[in-house]
Amino acid sequence: MAGIYIHIPFCRKRCHYCDFFKTTDLSQKARLLAGLKTELESRASEMASEEINTIYLGGGTPSVLSIDELHDLLKTIRQNYLVSAEVEITLEANPDDLNQTLLSTLKKIGFNRLSMGIQSFSEADLKLMNRRHSVVQAFHSVEWAKKAGFANISIDLIYGLPDQTLEEWERNVRIAVELDVQHISAYNLTYHEGTVFYDQLKKGILKELPDELSIQQFELLIRILKEAGFEHYEISNFCKPGLYSQHNSSYWKSKKYLGIGPSAHSFDFNSRRWNVSSISRYLDGLENNRPYSETEILTEQDRYNDFIITGLRTKWGILKDDIQAKFPLKYFTHFQKLEEKYIKSGHIVNTSGIVCLSQEGMYISDKITEDFMVVSKHL
Ligand code: SF4
Known part of the structure; x- marks a missing residue:
């Protein structure tokens, strides 16, 4: 798909x-x-x-x-x-x-x-x-x-x-x-x-x-x-x-996509690519065989953060088992700590292992997502 x-x-x-x-x-x-x-x-x-x-x-x-x-x-x-x-x-x-x-x-x-x-x-x-x-x-x-x-x-x-x-x-x-x-x-x-x-x-x-x-x-x-x-x-x-x-x-479900045109982004599980946000540089690249995009290879931490950002936005949420299956234990431990905190405050809910934002959680979704994301000092 x-x-x-x-x-x-x-x-x-x-x-x-x-x-x-x-x-x-x-x-x-x-x-x-x-x-x-x-x-x-x-x-x-x-x-x-x-x-x-x-x-x-x-x-x-x-x-x-x-x-x-x-x-x-x-x-x-x-x-x-x-x-x-x-x-x-x-x-x-x-x-x-x-x-x-x-x-x-x-x-x-x-x-x-x-x-x-x-x-x-x-x-x-x-x-x-x-x-x-x-x-x-x-x-x-x-x-x-x-x-x-x-x-x-x-x-x-x-x-x-x-x-x-x-x-x-x-x-x-x-x-x-x-x-x-x-x-x-x-x-x-x-x-x-x-x-x-x-x-x-x-x-x-x-x-x-x-x-x-x-x-x-x-x-x-x-x-x-x-x-x-x-x-x-x-x-x-x-x-x-x-x-x-x-x-x-x-x-939101992290499927592969191709972004065509100036400023468009692409994703293929292992890397993200973005075309230049300039029509002249985009066309110059295509017409003269010069680069018109940049690519970033995703680290394990990037992939975990993407998984959190996209998963928390939707009603399908984050399947906790997936974190264990896809990432080293330290990510699961970090997730678990925050899950407890936000379940207590009523901002997220865990239904049969699927973690979603509650309606109250949606009001401060940016802050919650940022907390769940991993920056190097966390691990
Ligand atoms: S400026 Fe163009 S792209 Fe932006 S909202 Fe208006 S119509 Fe849409």
Whole structure:
């Protein structure tokens, strides 16, 4: 089981909270697409013995590409890789790029899952975030996607926005439920350095929402979505029964994946590789046979830490026996000590040997994960 991620680093406009690698200059689009094809072809041997179960076009905004350009990328994958008959193929899309005809064609060329960046159903929030689309466009895009035959639609929402009240957030969540989509990803706003929001925060133009209110918004989200029949399967991800994002789940379950495009990461159990976060250096590398990525061989400690980071995020948790089977005893001893501490405080639970975060644990998941991770001084 393996996946392919393709990073399309183009956006028509910059959202004020976003720190993903992207540019609003589309002048290199054709050259970049040629580069992506070259990378796909040249790295096919890395997946020679693997069946590809998931393909994910993310970004940036992959929906800025034309149908022909998207089709071409899928054809290149099919020509060079062993693609499973049940492959999940996701396209990240912004509502204002979509229309009924386009969605029907996307379905025909093989996309079977859409991940839409909706973020909020309030015009004021969309304006604050510098999103391109309107609330009406968001409604239309979901409706059109359903009519086009998409039976696996995910929408992204953001909470913890400056001045966002609990009532405003509740309205967003209830509208999301009414839209009757299969998957919802909801993220707490983070102020990343280098973004407009970060600068506005530093200048005092924006004020961070108090932690207690963000936690109340998270609790409300969990309660409403559970009542509506969603499974809470990862800290920020909810789905109708069984309709997990297979692609993202394979990251959390440490499956092999290939990352294509500038800034994309790859993983093959023994090493991590990341392509340069620069379109010109990426293309220069591909066109002139020069390096365009870095690779890190994973140590035993790195592999243990990855196992913790990914395992603790999901409802599948960490199977304690796996720690004993995969790592020397010192890692198990370290884990056991922290497990006792956090079970006592109610932040994690152990059910038949499977360790998961409790709901309270999810509120401070970063701190707990950091504690469980091993740095050399621990051992
Ligand atoms: S959130 Fe999406 S659309 Fe907005 S700037 Fe980031 S990548 Fe582009």
